[in-house]
């Protein structure tokens with residue numbers, strides 16, 4: 001059995017990527033597949049063989065497996081790799097690590113190799129050991145999960161060697177969601193080897209198939225920027241000290257310390273229990289509801305079979321539940337228009353009550369009501385605020401900076417709450433909500449327009465599945481109190497949200513090699529652009545600077561507003577404009593353009609196009 005499970009883990013990514021019969025509807029899909037075909041040659045060279053087991057068969061097999069399987073088959077490095085020089089700090093992406101794990105995209109060489117991964121995992125173990133010094137007598141364990149990416153298995157194997165080499169136990173969850181990984185540090189269940197001391201999620205969220213990365217958790221939550229920097233610095237040292245003996249020894253230790261657990265079943269059953277509890281302990285509180293899931297071929301497919309069906313919902317018409325790291329149907333991203341159109345169409349075609357869509361690693365989500373009305377961005381925040389403010393009257397809702405003025409009016413005037421519009425970035429909003437509570441301002445919800453949302457009642461974990469559970473609770477309790485009308489109970493909650501006639505986001509790139517930067521960083525340049533825009537706006541009588549603002553330059557005028565800010569990660573100034581009409585939006589666009597036009601390293605072509613429409 002142990003050997004079989006070792007094989008299953010080994011073959012998972014080949015199974016996901018070797019489906020031969022594909023039909024591609026768009027150029028995006030054809031491009032992805034062409035790139036994949038090149039990559040599959042690489043896979044063959046690395047001797048990952050295709051055994052003919054489909055991803056769904058694997059899924060079914062894992063369902064009948066024992067809870068804990070000890071894998072004696074070690075993840076093999078096959079040969080001692082030759083090491084290239086690596087700038088580890090370049091792999092930091094805020095509070096995540098991101099890199100290129102698969103060849104095939106021009107101009108994007110691999111920088112997340114197996115040795116780099118092994119060093120990063122060993123560095124996380126070392127970091128964790130420092131944090132847990134108090135009980136260092138016990139052997140620590142780290143869980144590893146991954147999304148559906150085609151590089152998942154090789155990175156999982158390398159991470160396992162890194163952790164085992166540091167004398168930790170490794171618990172493999174296979175295909176998992178990011179929030180489940182955090183949850184595994186909290187769950188008390190020895191037969192599933194929980195709680196673990198630390199958890200690693202291998203994911204690059206919605207990014208293209210060639211990327212991958214890591215998120216790290218302890219029972220205190222996700223690691224922040226400073227911790228990630230610390231881990232990457234440790235990883236660079238570990239990497240520089242690698243020797244052939246080290247690799248051999250890590251491989252030997254890995255063969256002794258890896259177990260496999262079906263943790264997603266534990267996590268899913270917690271979600272099921274939460275909905276049952278909210279409905280007054282009804283076994284099937286969603287009986288009769290037709291709810292469609294679109295997992296975008298990421299890790300969220302479990303939600304249909306392991307959450308909705310046990311609660312009694314019909315899930316027929318659900319789509320893209322099978323993991324496929326080439327994402328052949330649409331990008332798994334609730335912010336993506338094509339993705340939202342796909343779930344909306346599925347709801348309408350199937351005359352379903354509700355549609356639910358997740359991003360690749362299920363930390364983000366959105367929904368669609370039975371009429372095809374989308375609950376994403378400001379509307380999802382409004383809906384979640386309505387639910388949370390019913391439970392906690394007057395509480396503060398923390399959001400990111402690009403939320404609309406209509407949302408503020410809705411939260412404050414209609415719902416009687418307080419809207420704290422903070423900065424972009426899921427970690428920023430979560431940390432701010434935690435800070436507010438610590439200084440005596442009650443907050444129960446931190447949520448971004450991107451679909452990241454975290455509740456105090458759920459350990460401030462940003463969990464797309466849990467957000468959807470809150471919607472299900474509402475459906476179930478409405479049903480229990482005799483209301484009919486399906487998802488109308490949700491739609492009614494946001495019917496007074498004022499929405500702008502026009503809402504756009506334009507992303508203006510800074511050319512980092514442009515002489516106008518005069519050798520400075522793109523951040524300094526971006527700050528100079530923002531300062532200039534702020535000064536110009538102050539001298540324009542038709543514009544008013546937002547009295548409270550935590551990021552970039554936010555200005556009202558012409559019945560709407562704009563926000564220009566620096567991207568969290570990229571050399572980009574994202575510009576959001578919302579206005580009652582196109583004409584007003586163009587006036588706001590022109591006000592920005594007249595201020596930023598003289599910055600020759602800034603690509604304003606998207607803005608020029610917008611104002612000329």
Ligand SMILES: O=P(O)(O)OC[C@H]1O[C@H](O)[C@H](O)[C@@H](O)[C@@H]1O
Nearest residue numbers: 424425426450566567568569574
């Ligand atoms: O600043 P931007 O480029 O718009 O990116 C902002 C986004 O970055 C990442 O994807 C984070 O996970 C999100 O929480 C954040 O909203």
